[in-house]
Amino acid sequence: MSRITLERAAPAVQADVAAWWRGAVIYQVYPRSFADTNGDGIGDLPGVTAHLDHIASLGVDAIWLSPFFTSPMKDFGYDIADYRGVDPIFGTLADFDALLARAHGLGLKVLIDQVWSHTSDQHDWFRESRSSRDNPKADWYVWADAKADGSPPNNWQSVFHGPSWTWDARRGQYYLHNFLSSQPDLNLHYSAAQDAILDAARFWLDRGVDGFRLDALNFAMHDPALRDNPAVADPRARRLRPFDFQHHIYNQSHGAITGFLERVRALADSYPGARFMVAEVGGEQADREMKLFTQGPARLNSAYGFNFLYADRLTPRLIEETMALWPGEDGEGWPSWAFSNHDAPRVVSRWLSGRDREAFARLAMLLLVALRGNVFLYQGEELGLPQAEVPFERLQDPEAIANWPATLGRDGARTPMPWAAAAENGGFSPAEPWLPVDPTHLALAVDRQEADHGSMLNFTRRLVALRRECEPLRSGALRPVPVPEPLVAFERGDGDLLCVFNLGDEAAQWALPSGWRVIAEAGSFPGPLSGVIAERL
Structure with a gap:
């Protein structure tokens, strides 16, 4: 090389x-x-x-x-x-x-x-699915009845904003959308x-x-039983959206x-x-x-x-x-x-x-x-x-x-x-x-x-x-190599290559061991924000 x-x-x-x-x-x-x-x-x-x-x-x-x-x-x-x-x-x-x-x-x-x-709500499949409860595509999307008080079937929240459920008067049911209300979830069950x-x-x-x-x-x-997602209890958790208040156990990731x-x-x-x-x-x-x-x-x-x-x-x-x-x-x-x-x-x-x-x-x-x-x-x-x-x-x-x-x-x-x-x-x-x-x-x-x-x-x-x-770079193994922070290092292949990076803002007190030759470099290693890929001599 x-x-x-x-x-x-x-x-x-x-x-x-x-x-x-x-x-x-x-x-x-x-x-x-x-x-x-x-x-x-x-x-x-x-x-x-x-x-x-x-x-x-x-x-x-x-x-x-x-x-x-x-x-x-x-x-x-x-x-x-x-x-x-x-x-x-x-x-x-x-x-x-x-x-x-x-x-x-x-x-x-x-x-x-x-x-x-999910699809768009403009997809022909959804248009047919929402038309009735007994059409050929009635079960191609995730539909559910309201609770007794008219509220959504459970507490699931969408990624973008607000509840994951939107009411549809044609069917008299809610449909699931993990993203926008215009992106109804397909029922791949x-x-x-x-x-x-x-x-x-x-x-x-x-x-x-x-x-x-x-x-x-x-x-x-999704979970066909429509169980509520548990709340995130950690008060340190970052919450920018309603979606962030829950652990997403049941609205996704079904086995x-x-x-x-x-x-x-x-x-x-x-x-x-x-x-x-x-x-x-x-x-x-x-x-x-x-x-x-x-x-x-x-x-x-x-x-x-x-x-x-x-x-x-x-x-x-x-x-x-x-x-x-x-x-x-x-x-x-x-x-x-x-x-x-x-x-x-x-x-x-x-x-x-x-x-x-x-x-x-x-x-x-x-x-x-x-x-x-x-x-x-x-x-x-x-x-x-x-x-x-x-x-x-x-x-x-x-x-x-x-x-x-x-x-x-x-x-x-x-x-x-x-x-x-x-x-x-x-x-x-x-x-x-x-x-x-x-x-x-x-x-x-x-x-x-x-x-x-x-x-x-x-x-x-x-x-x-x-x-x-x-x-070795394309498909070789990776083995970590101990180095002091802010350095990080690993070998690729069977020890063929040594990759070392300084992620810090100051020069590192570390030198490439003897027996290695640099074949690619970013910055001036071991200076700040620098790295090398080296091969054995």
């Missing part, structure tokens, strides 16, 4: 095609904010296709597309009205096929979001609903997609989910090649559920963890405890990690705490590519983008509006991708974008960084290339 100097690199060609995803680097595209080609201020599928060369230049293995399906957009695509349709704001089914063909031509796999815990979901999945697999990211999967099945996942895996395995299935799993039971959903060969390939995404600070303890959850035991699944995505404030702002932004961005990228598991990069992360400032009057996200100003919200992570510093709206669109372009992002635009050998963009390319050609 030698120090990597490549600026552009083709995606990895794996000897074991069946495991292309193991240790892969996957780039998340939020289509609404990636690139607009029709001048309406909203990104679209042709915009993604037009910039696939940029994604391929990073050397990543795959892209994950956030929802582009038919939707009233009350939750910006995570409220699906037609699982098989492309919403007109994003283009057409032909546009998706063209994107898929171009991506495959560049050696990129394509994953798409599947939202199976009911086999016909499961069959319909798998038929929709088959539609996209037949078109050639390489896998699915399964949204909010642990919300897919029957694993049986459904085995049906999903069987469907995926019925297609030639390797189709990758990764679950989004958040919440207080996430560590257990991630392992449960990926256990053995008959369930999902991986689970998408929130251990880093929702952490307030980056500490040695966070890294050590998170990696310890996945020691690589027999029958254990394979984890996936991200530091940023469309649901969490960008990592550079969330963990920065007033420190040097560029130094921290490089340290975070080096750490991410060194972890055991798949790497998810969120669009703009390769540029070191901070969280954008979005004034209240421009907020679009219902969660951000409901919880303002208590949280940073999600809109600041969803602003347009800056392609060209001097172009109108950063080259994203000739029209006013659906969210404003933060002026601080323009100095970090792709065209500015492209020409700078030392830029964050080119630094990311070098790190992805290193991970691609270095098997």
